[in-house]
Amino acid sequence: MVAAILNGTVIAESNNTVVVENNHYFPPESVDKSIFSESSTHTTCPWKGRASYFNATVDGQTVNDIAWYYPMAKPEASTISGYIAFYKSKVKIQV
Template identity: 40%
Template sequence: MMEEIPEWVKAAQAKWKYRGLRRPSFAIEPQSGQESVWDYPRPPRIVRDQRHVIVRANGRIIADSQSTYRVLETASPPTFYIPPSDVGNSVLLPRAKSSLCEWKGRAQYWSMKMDGLVLEDVAWSYMNPFPGFEVIAGYIAFYPNRVDCYVNEELAQPQPGGLYGGWVTQDIVGPYKGEPGTGSW
């Protein structure tokens, strides 16, 4: 069942300063084969991606897919959403914790139990996303600052700040939302 967008969330959506319509003067100019996060739209766009995505923890493969979705949002590196069938969910534990994205809806968080250890909040998913984001319902996104996330064998770097889950790779240029003072980006 799809969640309806509350009016206060619609008001929050309207407050964003940058919407991907033009690059700000401080944006890095992309080179051939690169994308600028400042060209991504707001509200975010979902794009099918067939590059090889692997997620590892303690050297063990947790997810392996060539059928992901990337969510592209102004000022943020892409976040990869992996189909649940490509995730070894036997290591994932649902958490009671949740948060609300003004575009995608209520996120459920996942921890991972592996080798006797529990790693908190390694991933999240939207079980009942807002309209326009139904295609990622149940898909799982991993934090590259908590597990190793690869795109075509390149280890993705985490989006700055620790709060967001974007995957920074060589084909993406910023600067990126997440650093101090970037909350309105």
């Protein structure tokens, strides 16, 4: 089981993450979406496509751009389309 933990709170947990470039991508249903809000940040990866970002609020503390996902990943990255990854500098990833 892999978990993403923010301020002692588990915000994502799954046995079915996909690892790409040393990042665990969590299935969307494994993430506590009640704490997330869409960020206005977007980036582009040459082989994965356009990424969108989430902010997260736990115990009154908001962390901006804590996670990213590829809503429509390019074909070579289709296994992570819609899956959510977290910045290890902002969230503890427990394996």
